[in-house]
Amino acid sequence: MRKKTLRDIEIAGRKILMRVDFNVPLTKDGDIADDTRIRAALESIDFAAKKGASVILMSHLGRPKGAVDPALSLKVVAYRLGELISHPVRFIEACIGEEVEKKAASLAPGEVLLLENVRFYEGETKNDQVFARQLARLGDCFSNDAFGTAHRAHASTEGVAHLFDDRVAGFLMERELEVLEGLLAEPERPFVAVLGGAKVSGKIGLVKNLLDRVDRIVIGGGMAYTFFKAVGLEVGRSLVDEEYIPLCRELMEKAGSGKERQIFLPVDCIVASEADNDVPHKTVSTGDIPEDWIGVDIGEKTIEVFKEELVRARTVFWNGPMGIFEMPNYAGGTRKIAKVIADITEEGVMTVVGGGDSVAALNQLHLADKVTHVSTGGGASLELLEGKKLPGVEVLNDSG
Ligand code: ADP
Ligand code: MG
Numbered sequence: 001m002r003k004k005t006l007r008d009i010e011i012a013g014r015k016i017l018m019r020v021d022f023n024v025p026l027t028k029d030g031d032i033a034d035d036t037r038i039r040a041a042l043e044s045i046d047f048a049a050k051k052g053a054s055v056i057l058m059s060h061l062g063r064p065k066g067a068v069d070p071a072l073s074l075k076v077v078a079y080r081l082g083e084l085i086s087h088p089v090r091f092i093e094a095c096i097g098e099e100v101e102k103k104a105a106s107l108a109p110g111e112v113l114l115l116e117n118v119r120f121y122e123g124e125t126k127n128d129q130v131f132a133r134q135l136a137r138l139g140d141c142f143s144n145d146a147f148g149t150a151h152r153a154h155a156s157t158e159g160v161a162h163l164f165d166d167r168v169a170g171f172l173m174e175r176e177l178e179v180l181e182g183l184l185a186e187p188e189r190p191f192v193a194v195l196g197g198a199k200v201s202g203k204i205g206l207v208k209n210l211l212d213r214v215d216r217i218v219i220g221g222g223m224a225y226t227f228f229k230a231v232g233l234e235v236g237r238s239l240v241d242e243e244y245i246p247l248c249r250e251l252m253e254k255a256g257s258g259k260e261r262q263i264f265l266p267v268d269c270i271v272a273s274e275a276d277n278d279v280p281h282k283t284v285s286t287g288d289i290p291e292d293w294i295g296v297d298i299g300e301k302t303i304e305v306f307k308e309e310l311v312r313a314r315t316v317f318w319n320g321p322m323g324i325f326e327m328p329n330y331a332g333g334t335r336k337i338a339k340v341i342a343d344i345t346e347e348g349v350m351t352v353v354g355g356g357d358s359v360a361a362l363n364q365l366h367l368a369d370k371v372t373h374v375s376t377g378g379g380a381s382l383e384l385l386e387g388k389k390l391p392g393v394e395v396l397n398d399s400g
Contacts, residue, residue: 001398002399002400003168003169003173003174003393003396003397003398004166004168004396004397004398004399005168005169005171005174005399006044006048006143006168006169006170006171008168008399009141009166009168011048011051011052011141012051012052012053012109013052013053013109014053014139014140014141015053015054015056015104015105015107015139015140015141016048016053016055016056016139016141016142016143017056017135017136017138017139017143017160018044018045018048018055018056018057018058018143018145019058019142019143019145019149019157019392020041020045020057020145020170021037021040021041021059021145021146021147021148021149021376021377022041022057022059022060022061022074022077022081023037023059023060023061023062024036024037024038024061024077026062026071026076030071031076032080035080035084036376037148038077038080038081038084040376041145041170041172043172044143044145044171044172045057045081045085046085046087047171049085049110049111052109054104054107054109054110054111054112054113055087055112055113056104056107056112056113056115056138057114057115058095058114058118058135058156059074059077059114059115059117059118059146060117060119060124060156061073061074061077061119062117063119064117064119064120065119066119066120066124066125067120068120069117072117072119072120073093073116073117074091074114074116075091075093075116077114078090078091078114085112087112088110088111089112089113089114090107090113090114091113091114092113092115092116093116094115094116095115095116095117095118095134095135096121096134096135096137097134100115100138101138104138104139118135118155118156121155123155124155124156125155126155127153127154127155127158128155128159129159131155131159132155132156132159132160132162132163133163135160136160139164140164140166141164141165141166141167141168142160142161142164142166142167142168143169143170144161144167144168144169144170144173144393145169145170145171145172145173146173146392147172147173147176147375147377147380147381148377148379148380149380149392150173150377150380150390151377151379151380151383151384151388151390151391151392152392153391153392154392157391158391158395161395161396162395167395167396167397168397169393169396172376173393176375176376176377176380176381177384177393179352179373179375180352180375180381180384180385181384183213183315183385184213184387187314187350188314188315188350189215189314189315190215190216190312190313190314190315191214191313191314191315191316191317192215192216192310192312192313192315192316192317193214193216193217193218193316193317193318193319194306194310194316194317194318194319194320194337194341195207195217195218195219195220195221195223195318195319196220196221196222196319196320196321196323196334196358197222197223197319197321197355197357197358198221198239198320199222199223199239199241200223200226200227200241200244200248201241201243201244202382203223203320203382204244204247205386205387205388206319206382206385207251208251209385209386209387210317210385211251211254211262211263214262214317215262215313216262216263216313217255217262217263217264218263218264218305218306218309218310219263219264219266220266220302220306220322220323220333220337221298221320221321221322221323222239222295222324223320224266224295224298225239225240226239226244226245226248227248227252227263227265228265230245230248230249230252231249231252231265233287233289234287234289234291235289235295236289236291236292236293236295237291237292237293237294238289238294238295239294239295251263264309265286266298266299267285267286267299267301267302267305268283268285268286268301268302269284269286269289269296269297269298269299269302270295270296270297270298270299270329270330270333271284271289271290271294271295271296272293272294272296272329272330273292273294274294275294275296275324276327277327277328277330278329281296281330283299283300284299296323296324296327296330297322297323297324297330297331297333297334298322298323298337299333302333303333303336303337306340307336307337307340310337310341310344311340311344313344313349314349315349315350315351315352316349316351317351317352318337318341318351318352318353318358319355319358319381319382320355320357320358321333321334321357321358322334325357325361334361335365338361338362338365338367339365341353341367342367342370342371345370345372346370350372350373351372351373352371352373352374352375353371353373353375354374354381354382354385355375355378355381355382356378359375359376359378362374
C-alpha cells in the first residue's frame with residue numbers, strides 16, 4: 001500500500017511536526033562521528049521549509065531510558081543541522097510543555113525547531129497517550145521520515161500520528177519503502193539474497209520469508225554454523241544457536257538439494273584457534289573444522305561459488321558480514337563479496353544493502369555509493385523483509 005508523502009498535502013503556512021532519525025554515532029568527546037543520518041533527512045526538511053512551513057523536528061539519540069542524559073542531548077545535532085541547511089535552526093531543551101508550545105507557535109514560515117531527545121521522556125518508548133497528545137499540540141500536520149525507527153510503536157513515531165488528519169511519509173521513508181517493498185513485490189529475477197552476520201536467532205524470520213520470494217539464498221558469517229550443525233556437520237567451537245537447529249533443518253529441507261537448491265552454504269571456511277585477529281588460522285573444507293577451532297570467515301572456494309550465483313542475478317539483497325570483518329585477517333570474505341556486489345551494480349543489477357554492520361562494512365570499503373540502495377534502517381528494513389508490518393508506516397495516510 002502506497003503512503004501519502006509531503007508532496008500530497010498542503011504545507012505552506014502550516015506547522016509540520018516531523019519525526020526524523022538523528023540517532024547519530026558520537027565520539028568519546030561528544031562530537032558527531034558521522035552525520036549521514038542528518039544529511040539523509042535534509043531533503044524533507046528543506047522541502048517543507050522552502051514551501052513555507054515551519055518545521056518542528058523530533059528525534060531520539062541513543063538510549064537514555066526515559067531520563068535526561070546531557071551526553072545524549074540533541075544540541076550538538078542542532079548546530080550541525082544549522083551548518084547543513086540555509087534555513088534558521090533553533091533548539092529547545094525539552095519536547096513538551098508551555099515553553100515549547102510557545103516557541104513552536106512563534107516560528108515563522110521556513111524556520112526549523114529541533115526538540116530535545118524524545119527518549120528523555122519515559123512516555124516515548126511506552127507510546128504513552130498523554131505524552132503523544134502533548135507532542136501533537138506543537139504541529140498541525142505530521143510527517144515521519146525516520147524509517148530506522150518505523151518498526152517501533154513509540155509516541156513520536158506511532159502514537160502521535162493518530163492525532164493528525166494529515167500524517168504522511170517524508171522522502172527518505174518514501175524511498176526506503178519503495179525499494180524494500182519492491183524487492184518483495186516484483187524483483188527482477190534471478191533474485192539472490194546474501195545473508196550473514198552473527199546470530200541465526202535475529203535472522204531466521206528473514207530466511208524464512210525470503211525463501212518464498214528469492215531464487216537463492218547464500219549464507220555466510222556466523223549464521224552458517226547453525227545450518228552446518230543442522231545438516232550434521234561438526235563446527236568445532238564456532239558460533240551456534242542450539243535452539244534454532246531444528247528450524248534450520250526444516251528450512252534446509254524446504255530449500256531442496258542438488259543443483260536447483262535454494263540455500264547455498266560455504267564449502268570452505270577460515271578457522272582460527274580463538275576469535276582473535278593474531279592467532280593461528282587456516283582454511284579448511286566445511287566438514288573438516290577441527291574440534292577446538294572457530295569458523296571466522298568464508299574461504300576462497302566459497303567466494304567463487306557465491307560469486308557465480310551473484311553474477312547471474314538481476315536483483316541482490318545483502319545483509320550481514322561474511323566473517324568477523326572487524327578483524328583484518330577475517331575481513332576478506334566480506335570485502336570480496338562487497339566488491340562483487342559493487343561490480344554487478346555497474347552491470348545494471350539492482351543491489352540493496354541493509355543492516356548496521358553490513359552498511360558499516362560497505363562504508364569502510366568506500367563502496368556505499370557503488371550499490372543501488374543502502375538502507376538506513378537496520379532493524380526496520382529486516383522486519384519489513386521478514387514480512388512484518390511496521391507500526392510507524394501503517395499509521396500513515398494511504399495514498400489514493
Ligand atoms: P547486520 O548489523 O549487518 O545486520 P549482524 O549484526 O547480524 O549484521 O552481524 C554482524 C556481526 O557478525 C559482526 O560483528 C561480525 O563480527 C559477526 N560475525 C560475522 N561472522 C562471524 C563468525 N563467523 N563468528 C562470529 N561472529 C561473526
Ligand atoms: Mg548488527
